Amino acid sequence: MAKDVIEVEGKVLEVLPNTLFRVGIDRSAQLPELVGRIILCHISGKMRMHYIRLLEGDRVRIEMSPQYDLDKGRITFRLK
Numbered sequence: 001m002a003k004d005v006i007e008v009e010g011k012v013l014e015v016l017p018n019t020l021f022r023v024g025i026d027r028s029a030q031l032p033e034l035v036g037r038i039i040l041c042h043i044s045g046k047m048r049m050h051y052i053r054l055l056e057g058d059r060v061r062i063e064m065s066p067q068y069d070l071d072k073g074r075i076t077f078r079l080k
Helices: 045-049
Strands: 006-016 020-027 038-043 059-064 072-078
Touching: 006 038, 020 059, 020 072, 038 045, 038 059, 045 072
Parallel strands: 038 072
Antiparallel strands: 006 020, 006 059, 020 038, 059 072
């Protein structure tokens, strides 16, 4: 994992084709101004490898890169 990654938690709002998801950000310890934004996310490789499925309403942990784009992210963990 890179050192300059923003980790936030959110909720899956919409399931899109090709393992893409719209996720609403619930809380952010690092950047509170991200709360309430809706971002486009894809699944990390480990989640694909272990066939972890996501549905609308699932809570997830997201990683975003501050250098690239804060409107896109990678889902790394499905929360209970």
